[in-house]
Amino acid sequence: xxxxxxxxxxxxxxxxxxxxxxxxxxxxxxxxxxxxxxxxxxxxxxxxxxxxxxxxxxxxxxxxxxxxxxxxxxxxxxxxxxxxxxxxxxxxxxxxxxxxxxxxxxxxxxxxxxxxxxxxxxxxxxxxxxxxxxxxxxxxxxxxxxxxxxxxxxxxxxxxxxxxxxxxxxxxxxxxxxxxxxxxxxxxxxxxxxxxxxxxxxxxxxxxxxxxxxxxxxxxxxxxxxxxxxxxxxxxxxxxxxxxxxxxxxxxxxxxxxxxxxxxxxxxxxxxxxxxxxxxxxxxxxxxxxxxxxxxxxxxxxxxxxxxxxxxxxxxxxxxxxxxxxxxxxx
Amino acid sequence: xxxxxxxxxxxxxxxxxxxxxxxxxxxxxxxxxxxxxxxxxxxxxxxxxxxxxxxxxxxxxxxxxxxxxxxxxxxxxxxxxxxxxxxxxxxxxxxxxxxxxxxxxxxxxxxxxxxxxxxxxxxxxxxxxxxxxxxxxxxxxxxxxxxxxxxxxxxxxxxxxxxxxxxxxxxxxxxxxxxxxxxxxxxxxxxxxxxxxxxxxxxxxxxxxxxxxxxxxxxxxxxxxxxxxxxxxxxxxxxxxxxxxxxxx
Numbered sequence: 367x368x369x370x371x372x373x374x375x376x377x378x379x380x381x382x383x384x385x386x387x388x389x390x391x392x393x394x395x396x397x398x399x400x401x402x403x404x405x406x407x408x409x410x411x412x413x414x415x416x417x418x419x420x421x422x423x424x425x426x427x428x429x430x431x432x433x434x435x436x437x438x439x440x441x442x443x444x445x446x447x448x449x450x451x452x453x454x455x456x457x458x459x460x461x462x463x464x465x466x467x468x469x470x471x472x473x474x475x476x477x478x479x480x481x482x483x484x485x486x487x488x489x490x491x492x493x494x495x496x497x498x499x500x501x502x503x504x505x506x507x508x509x510x511x512x513x514x515x516x517x518x519x520x521x522x523x524x525x526x527x528x529x530x531x532x533x534x535x536x537x538x539x540x541x542x543x544x545x546x547x548x549x550x551x552x553x554x555x556x557x558x559x560x561x562x563x564x565x566x567x568x569x570x571x572x573x574x575x576x577x578x579x580x581x582x583x584x585x586x587x588x589x590x591x592x593x594x595x596x597x598x599x600x601x602x603x604x605x606x607x608x609x610x611x612x613x614x615x616x617x618x619x620x621x622x623x624x625x626x627x628x629x630x631x632x633x634x635x636x637x638x639x640x641x642x643x644x645x646x647x648x649x650x651x652x653x654x655x656x657x658x659x660x661x662x663x664x665x666x667x668x669x670x671x672x673x674x675x676x677x678x679x680x681x682x683x684x685x686x687x688x689x690x691x692x693x694x695x696x697x
Numbered sequence: 698x699x700x701x702x703x704x705x706x707x708x709x710x711x712x713x714x715x716x717x718x719x720x721x722x723x724x725x726x727x728x729x730x731x732x733x734x735x736x737x738x739x740x741x742x743x744x745x746x747x748x749x750x751x752x753x754x755x756x757x758x759x760x761x762x763x764x765x766x767x768x769x770x771x772x773x774x775x776x777x778x779x780x781x782x783x784x785x786x787x788x789x790x791x792x793x794x795x796x797x798x799x800x801x802x803x804x805x806x807x808x809x810x811x812x813x814x815x816x817x818x819x820x821x822x823x824x825x826x827x828x829x830x831x832x833x834x835x836x837x838x839x840x841x842x843x844x845x846x847x848x849x850x851x852x853x854x855x856x857x858x859x860x861x862x863x864x865x866x867x868x869x870x871x872x873x874x875x876x877x878x879x880x881x882x883x884x885x886x887x888x889x890x891x892x893x894x895x896x897x898x899x900x901x902x903x904x905x906x907x908x909x910x911x912x913x914x915x916x917x918x919x920x921x922x923x924x925x926x927x928x929x930x931x932x933x934x935x936x937x938x939x940x941x942x943x944x945x946x
Contacts, residue, residue: 537810538806538809542820543804543809544809545788545792548788557796559768559779561768561769561797561863574806616787680792681789686824687824687825
């Protein structure tokens with residue numbers, strides 16, 4: 367296995383883990399069926415790209431058209447990506463989460479995802495349309511082709527982000543705030559009748575998840591150095607949902623396992639099979655990947671709806687209230 | 698304590714609640730009875746704010762709460778339970794109670810991110826409070842079981858305990874004895890009498906009339922969205938219109 371392939375695998379795994387943890391916070395813990403999740407990752411990627419790229423009038427960049435081009439140093443583009451994901455969540459959340467029932471929320475978000483992709487795909491002056499953005503500078507502008515040491519550095523950066531996101535998610539899930547989110551997910555009306563404001567709770571998690579998704583997009587575009595509408599079509603969200611369902615809804619570790627099993631594992635198995643096994647017409651095996659993902663979702667929902675790693679079961683020890691015993695975590 | 702004046706709730710021309718006015722006195726258990734489809738649960742939902750009134754006003758403890766959303770009414774002490782079990786199924790029995798506790802430092806995003814060092818003292822306090830309630834209602838042994846796995850009667854108790862965690866000033870109970878084993882129903886009756894002794898105001902929708910007779914200081918009767926009578930059960934039994942509408946047998 368060469369270094370680039372290994373780095374590719376690890377960085378994609380990191381990005382998918384971050385995305386699945388964010389989606390788990392929204393869908394698994396809070397019950398928000400965010401079928402537009404990939405739009406927030408895309409917003410982070412585009413923002414990081416235009417923050418780090420020079421203006422489109424610069425030499426080598428004049429073949430594409432985009433707004434911005436601020437040439438800002440790392441880590442500003444990554445922070446900007448996370449902020450963009452959070453900011454985008456505000457208007458979408460205010461429109462979708464306030465007055466619609468949860469099944470209609472899911473439909474509205476799916477439509478949002480399709481509209482966003484179609485608009486960016488066709489409006490070339492904003493973000494170069496269907497051709498997308500290329501030559502996005504990598505963090506710290508290494509020489510090209512990048513040496514192995516840079517790949518290790520990038521893996522390390524991704525790992526730090528995974529750890530940070532894990533820390534935030536664990537703090538949320540294991541807190542009374544996380545307990546309230548799960549209560550809202552189970553019985554929204556009953557939670558309302560107990561003094562909880564479901565719109566505020568959902569908006570909070572929509573924004574937090576949007577920020578984390580934006581960060582994952584920024585990490586991805588910094589590694590790939592390009593970003594186009596074809597990389598964030600709505601089925602990408604379905605893969606992440608499959609990962610969270612397979613891994614275990616409401617469980618952060620489940621989200622990590624799901625990310626490793628579905629987007630990373632399944633795609634790699636498909637890629638390897640495609641290289642070494644000759645079945646059916648060209649692209650038969652990659653097409654079968656979608657059949658497999660569908661079967662994965664259906665199979666788990668039917669036979670093991672709680673996923674590989676079910677949501678934790680919190681037990682408070684005897685004497686906890688008097689401070690004799692400390693608190694245990696869910697994961 | 699709780700005053701409803703000319704409350705209406707319409708659904709596309711269907712008048713589920715049609716001009717109901719009543720007053721729930723402080724520190725008493727007031728009953729609300731009537732046949733199925735009379736609009737009792739809809740009226741309770743309007744009082745609690747989980748459903749907006751089409752017309753009319755609701756005043757709680759001297760304050761007009763008609764336009765105040767349900768979650769804020771609950772924080773003010775006007776708390777309801779539901780006709781159908783509404784437990785948080787994937788939380789434990791103890792966690793169901795903890796969710797309801799107000800003013801917890803760990804219940805905001807910032808509080809959560811600051812970690813247990815910031816909110817653990819509050820958590821210990823409310824776990825102690827919840828355990829005392831579980832003991833009072835005889836459910837200590839079940840605290841770590843999933844609420845979704847409890848029996849119908851136990852789910853009713855969870856709902857009542859959960860509401861009590863909010864320190865309500867007025868409790869709206871929607872058929873607390875519905876689907877409950879007679880022995881558990883008797884226990885619930887005892888708990889409600891205890892709560893009245895503690896000074897809690899209760900408005901209760903109930904079909905089991907012998908419980909209403911034993912528990913309620915006064916009773917209102919609804920039929921077809923309207924209030925058709927009020928008084929003690931003994932006086933209501935003497936009114937032919939009410940007997941015909943509901944109290945047959």
